[in-house]
Amino acid sequence: MNMTIDRRGASKVAVIDGEGIVIADVQDALDLMASARYNGDAHKLLIRKANITEDFFELRTKLAGDILQKFTNYEVKLAVVGDFSGYDSKSLRDFIYECNQGSRFFFLSDETEALDALHAAD
Numbered sequence: 001m002n003m004t005i006d007r008r009g010a011s012k013v014a015v016i017d018g019e020g021i022v023i024a025d026v027q028d029a030l031d032l033m034a035s036a037r038y039n040g041d042a043h044k045l046l047i048r049k050a051n052i053t054e055d056f057f058e059l060r061t062k063l064a065g066d067i068l069q070k071f072t073n074y075e076v077k078l079a080v081v082g083d084f085s086g087y088d089s090k091s092l093r094d095f096i097y098e099c100n101q102g103s104r105f106f107f108l109s110d111e112t113e114a115l116d117a118l119h120a121a122d
Contacts, residue, residue, distance in 0.1 A: 001051075005040040011119045013079075014042040015111075022051040029067045033076045043075060044118040046111065051080025057084075059091050068105055077121050079106040079114035 001018035014036035016022060017080055023029050032036045062079045071078050084107055101107040103121040108114045 003039060006046075006115055006119075007044055008119045011044070011122070012040060012042040013044040013046055013118045014040045014116060015115075016045060016047040016051060018051060020051070021053050022047065023056070023067065024053045025063070026070060026089055027064050030074075033071070033074055034098065036076070044077040044079075044121070046079045046081060046114050046118060047081055049084070056086060057092060059089065060069075060096060064089050064095070068099075072104065077104050077118055079108060080119065081108055081111050081114045083109055 001016060001022050004015045006013045006015050006019070016032065023032060032045065032047075047063065053063070056065050056067065057064070059065075068078070083116055084092075089094065096107040099107055106114055106117045
């Protein structure tokens with residue numbers, strides 16, 4: 001896993017890039033948040049959908065809720081970049097829509113759009 005910091009003024013986004021699954025469970029998410037804070041002084045994260053376990057996108061597992069609750073507790077914002085059109089779950093589509101209406105979590109198809117959303121969120 002590689003982490004780079006995208007800066008715009010005082011805003012810092014830790015951009016996670018790597019092969020395979022980076023977030024498989026709640027502890028992985030906590031470790032990633034800690035790493036971003038320690039190594040990059042960043043409280044905003046961008047990660048690719050491919051780096052998150054598919055269980056996250058099965059809402060009945062409650063993994064997404066558990067992970068996003070940790071991000072909320074530690075005041076870390078998150079953008080997940082990828083193609084979400086392949087999911088038929090209305091619940092997941094609604095979940096993604098609701099997240100994208102706020103300023104804490106984003107599920108977007110374009111990295112530039114995700115960085116813009118994170119840098120604008122304070």
